[in-house]
Amino acid sequence: MGGHILQLRVATPEDLQWIYGLRHRVYAQELGQHAPDPGGQLRDGLDGENVYLVAARGAARIGFVSVTPPWLGRYALDKYLTRDELPLLGRSDVFEVRILTVEPRWRTTAAALLLMYAALRWIAARGGRQVVAMGRTDLLDMYVSAGLSPVGHTVRSGALTFEVLTASVSDLTNCAMDRYRTTLKRLGSVVDWQLDMPFATRPDGCEHGGASFTAIGADFRTLHRRQQIVAADVLDAWFPPAPGVRAALAEDPAWAARTSPPTGAEGLLAEIATARGLPTESLAVGAGSSDLIFRAFGQWLTPESRVLLMDPGYGEYAHVTERVIGCRVDRFPLRREDSWRIDPDRLSAVVRAGHYDLVVVVNPNNPTGRHAPAAELRSLIAASPARTRWWIDEAYLGYVDLTESLAGLAATDPRVVVCSSLSKMYALSGMRAAYLVAEPLTAAQLRRWTPPWPLSLPAQLAAVAALRAPEYYSDCWLRTRSLRSRLARDLAGLDEALVVEESVANFLTVTLPSGGPSAAQLVNECHRHDVYLRDLSPLSPQYEGRTVRIAVKGADENARIVTACKAALNVLGGRRELTRAAGGRAPRI
Known part of the structure; x- marks a missing residue:
């Protein structure tokens, strides 16, 4: 596109007048999809609620694309298909991309690709997981090459025929990075990117804080x-570790740095067992909860596994199950109108009907900050299918009440696993120390897949000292x-x-x-x-x-x-x- 600086932005009020005019020139005059308007402008019922993204070079506007988010409760496709005909539109994470339009002189450039990529980045930055679109049948190859697939519905609008298309956001992102990496890298160097998310994704595709x-x-x-x-973007403790922790780390730091720790963290395992009243054989340790999540899920799950996650929920679980392992993942929506609390009856019905291999519950939940009482979770688990394993993440339970832990249940019930990080509650985020509680055979299996020296010596020293300072x-x-x-x-x-x-x-x-x-x-x-x-x-x-x-x-x-x-x-x-x-x-x- 000539090497000139391009601008990508959310439409301004001035842009909207140009958008309505361009839509009229293309869809009424050029393509005959709509009847001509005496005022030379073409609008629709979603204007003012959807989002327009505009590409421009200087004062010259090049093209635009429209995005309709799910929280509006309606889509342009609703005019053509019912929710029974296209159940996809009933999901809470589906964004509609539509009326990708480029000025005639710019149609042989990468303008369309840039606008489609901008829509994808905007959607991903709002938590979108699925995209739906109507693609003109005469341009179907372009949409398919971008990663979209027909769903089997064709709709007619005026003189034009459209194919209904869809794809997951992760698949579209992977397609963009695989097929258009060079072009996007070039565009990234010449675009004045005025959207509120980075131009490029993280290399691992996971959104972390930090x-x-x-x-x-x-x-x-x-x-x-x-x-x-x-x-304040990460949930590290505001307070320092206990005095005993600082003393243990300061006593002989040179020795702690050069000395190999206990091979299996035996002293730490014994301290956890004492502090929590658990049998040692029900425990496994790791360098933070992420270590345990990756290790355990990698052993238990396959691409054929079905997993249920709470939504909203800690992003690491979606990353591991969907992007790393490739599981079939469903979301259980937590609702703002319910104060983000888990409805036990609704969750129980979903779990019974879903044939899930794993259900993940972060309790208290991050990021909603709500806690499900232990008694409710015990009842849910008891009523769930025998094949379903429950992973309970208790990283923040100390802020509520440690007696609410399900660790005791996990030590005896093979369907339950409790993961607890020492990072957030004990001001040890830099140490990376966590433990898992499971029925002894499950814990033993995970320990077999744990490398020697899973925690550094400073981490083991700090964790033991922290557990000895409950007051x-x-x-x-x-x-x-x-x-x-x-x-x-x-x-x-x-x-x-x-x-x-x-x-x-x-x-x-x-x-x-x-x-x-x-x-x-x-x-x-x-x-x-x-x-x-x-x-x-x-x-x-x-x-x-x-x-x-x-x-x-x-x-x-x-x-x-x-x-x-x-x-x-x-x-x-x-x-x-x-x-x-x-x-x-x-x-x-």
């Missing part, structure tokens, strides 16, 4: 930056509640349109009003103040691109979070007013 460490410096040359950064941590967990409540009040006081939801753990969520700035914009604006928050949009379309998660920190850092959010909202609000003054309602972004 942008704050990038700001500190992942090469460790500017570690002094850690004093300036508020790392210290109980006090820290209690103090977290008061810090969290104060932070929630202060954030809610910034703007009555904000929805602040406290969790039961060491974080809370803030949802921005519909029609205002996106979560990604708030996160990016806070970076200017060295404050890092987590945009939850990629985890689930239920967040509608408007919710951030904020880790609870100490009082001073919490105050910086509030100040940064206030400044960011003022800036973003000012931009919105300027947009309105320029000629129209601010577009949803």
